[in-house]
Amino acid sequence: MADTLPPLPPPDRARRPLDVLAFWGVLAVFGVSYLGWGLAALAIRAVLPAGRGGGFGRRAIARGFRMLLRLMERSGLAHFDLAELDRLRGARGVVLVPNHLSMIDVMLVVSRVPDTVCIMKAGLERNPMLGGGRLGGYLPNSGGLSVIRRATEALRGGANLLVFPEGTRGRDGRLGPFHPGFALIARRAGAPVQPVLIESNTRYLGKEWPFWRRPAFPLRYRVRLGERVTVTGGAEAFAEGLRRGMAARLGTALR
Numbered sequence: 081m082a083d084t085l086p087p088l089p090p091p092d093r094a095r096r097p098l099d100v101l102a103f104w105g106v107l108a109v110f111g112v113s114y115l116g117w118g119l120a121a122l123a124i125r126a127v128l129p130a131g132r133g134g135g136f137g138r139r140a141i142a143r144g145f146r147m148l149l150r151l152m153e154r155s156g157l158a159h160f161d162l163a164e165l166d167r168l169r170g171a172r173g174v175v176l177v178p179n180h181l182s183m184i185d186v187m188l189v190v191s192r193v194p195d196t197v198c199i200m201k202a203g204l205e206r207n208p209m210l211g212g213g214r215l216g217g218y219l220p221n222s223g224g225l226s227v228i229r230r231a232t233e234a235l236r237g238g239a240n241l242l243v244f245p246e247g248t249r250g251r252d253g254r255l256g257p258f259h260p261g262f263a264l265i266a267r268r269a270g271a272p273v274q275p276v277l278i279e280s281n282t283r284y285l286g287k288e289w290p291f292w293r294r295p296a297f298p299l300r301y302r303v304r305l306g307e308r309v310t311v312t313g314g315a316e317a318f319a320e321g322l323r324r325g326m327a328a329r330l331g332t333a334l335r
Contacts, residue, residue, distance in 0.1 A: 085304070087281075088302060089300065091281055091282055091297050091298055092296070093296070093297050095296075099157065099297050102155040102156060102157055103294050103297075106152060106155055106157060107291065107292070109148070110148060110291075117144060118212055121137060122214070124215060125214060125215045134197075135195065137212060137213075137215035137216030138190075138196060139195075140212065140216075141190060142191055142192075142194065145187040145190050145191035146192075148187065149191055152299075156297070157297050158298055158299040158300070158301065159298055159301070160188065160300075160301050161301065161302040162188060162192050162301075162303050164304050165192035165276075165303055166192060168305070169192075171194075172195070172238045172239075173236065173269070174240045174272055174273075175241045175269075175272070176189060176193065176196065176240055176241065176242045176243070176274050176276055177243055177244075177245055177262055177275050178276035178278050179246065179255055179278055179330065180244040180246045180247075180248065180249050180278075181250060181278055181283075181286055182283070183249070183285040183291075184284075184285055184301065185244070185249075186200075188278065189276060189303070190242065193240055193242075194240070195239045195240060196239065196240045197218060197234045197241050197242065198218045198242040199219045199220075199227065199242065200213060200221065201220070201248075202220040217239075219231060221247070221261075227261075228261065228264060228265050231265045231269075232265055232268045232269040235265070235266075241262075241265065241271070243262040245258035245319060245322075246259075247259050249285075249286050250286065251287040252335070253333075254334060255323060255327045255332055255335060257320075257335070258320065258323045259319070260316045261315075263311045263316075263319050264315050266311045273310070273311060273322070274305065274306070274308045275305070275307070275309075275322060275325070275329075276303060276304075276306070277303065277304040277305070277329055277330055279304075280299070280301045280302075281299065281300045282295050282296070282299045282300070283295075284299060304329070306326060306329060
């Protein structure tokens, strides 16, 4: 395992009018992009045979996320250290398990790791702004055995699977309990589990932080990889052991 890195510097830049303009400009681009792509994806999905278009949808989502993250960097609002994710460029059939700080987390991973299916919060698939997720084969987390079956099929077909085992974003920086569903899926598919460690100097877009509430800048995000493991023993015990190991690497407490 890699040595613990120093904490990210705080967002301590003095408030300036340029940041306000950049913040609202970036939000506007995000909104137009999500709505435009979501509606286009719904139209594409309507004319394609059932089950088709998943690969195209996932490539388009990854490309869009890269564009939006680049916009955040070039506007001076954020800095991203995602180099370790490039080690996963050739990954196929891997279960990706990150901690969950904010709504930006999925963008960080999907922008760099190819052909990634995400298990997302139930209900989001009905949001027209997120129609691209449906085209990309993203799975709502309320399907029980159906989700396990479909996720297993995606992994066996060579796609990667992104699962946030806490099930929700944290409020206080502590690592919440892990739901063991990801371990059941990985064992059934014979897939390895790749811990993904996300760090940030901000709580922006965390639980109960609305997107229009402006944070201090610059935002910083860093992603590291844990040791890839295979599920052994009971799913609940495996999930808890992984949680404790990730908390130790992150230097954070358990909730």
